[in-house]
Amino acid sequence: MSLPHAILTALLERPSSGLELTRRFDRSIGYFWSATHQQIYRELGRLERSGRIRALESARPARGRKKEYEVLPAGRAELTGWVSGREDPKPVRDPLLLRMRAAAVVGADGLPDELRRHLALHERQLAEYTDIEARDFTRGAEVSGPDGPTEADRLRHLVLRAGIDLERMWVEWLSEALRETGTATAAPAAPAGPDGV
Amino acid sequence: MSLPHAILTALLERPSSGLELTRRFDRSIGYFWSATHQQIYRELGRLERSGRIRALESARPARGRKKEYEVLPAGRAELTGWVSGREDPKPVRDPLLLRMRAAAVVGADGLPDELRRHLALHERQLAEYTDIEARDFTRGAEVSGPDGPTEADRLRHLVLRAGIDLERMWVEWLSEALRETGTATAAPAAPAGPDGV
DNA sequence: GACGACATGTAATTTGTTACATGATTGC
DNA sequence: GCAATCATGTAACAAATTACATGTCGTC
Structure with a gap:
């Protein structure tokens, strides 16, 4: 249940309207x-009703009119508490890996194309991340002041590097997977031994 | 919507009862x-009603009695079609990264402990995977016959290596993150620049 | 016959997805 | 006034999570 905390974080970084949040959830x-605008509006409603955020004056009548939110002390407290919480990493749930495992059973027809497609997508995402890194986190382009990066800068950079490392991992893995399956013709594959993994 | 296909794959590899499937979804x-037993039983019901799988004779009366399923031709056809489908990689949704980003805003209190905990979990998972690799996929211990690995073996090995690469990536990233945050005292952190990333 | 392990299931709730509805503002 | 865009929202549904309920079987 992290969506409300994602929104609180975003609003603390900068008060925004629902649509602005939606756009920020498409980038940064x-x-x-990730979240869609429907999830965001629903959650904004809840957070407002529970007194964690409030709409800035100016715009009341709702529909069609822009409505900006800011975080209230209760919201900041909620987020502070959540940050020091514990939560195990979620088990992986990846359709592409499942497809490959299924392909081992019913035949790998068309798989290489899909691998190539994913490779291109991950390469693009990686390039986007490294661009951001070059822009925001390299010596001289530092977001921070003359004292070097602050603790906050370092944390944000770490998060970005997780994204970079992940994308790099997929690019490398997909390249290797293509080397191993791309050339071979799709074989029907024999029934597996005991689970194999 | 991949759960039914995960179940079809598992049942093709080996006919099983609901509980056996649940156990296999805890490993392999x-x-x-990943899936819980509630998801699995619900989906088994649907797959049976839609004629994609059927219960083996022997056990009918339901509750408490073991009930094994096998895949029918319609089920295999469904899976074969699904394998050649296309699906974009899902955007990342990682609570730990979100916590770090939030920590950049409200202070990184207690974060290093959580990072150490995750590091230990990922190291254990990595060890489990490399054990499986050594057991099932090294020369001499090959699952396959004397002709070397089959296409199916290669696919299963690739899936396993994705798991290994992923865990290794997290282990390395978490180690680096600890080096950068573990020593520093939790700082309150200044308000961010424009989104930063 | 009571207990624990095995096994299948129901119910309620929350979260995420997809499709659609409606109002406001601006430029032509 | 009409179309395009910005902006907020509703509704219906699908999937996942959490908690609980029930039945069978072996064994002590």
């Missing part, structure tokens, strides 16, 4: 926590 | 597609 925030 | 299958 969305790189590690 | 679960390494790339």
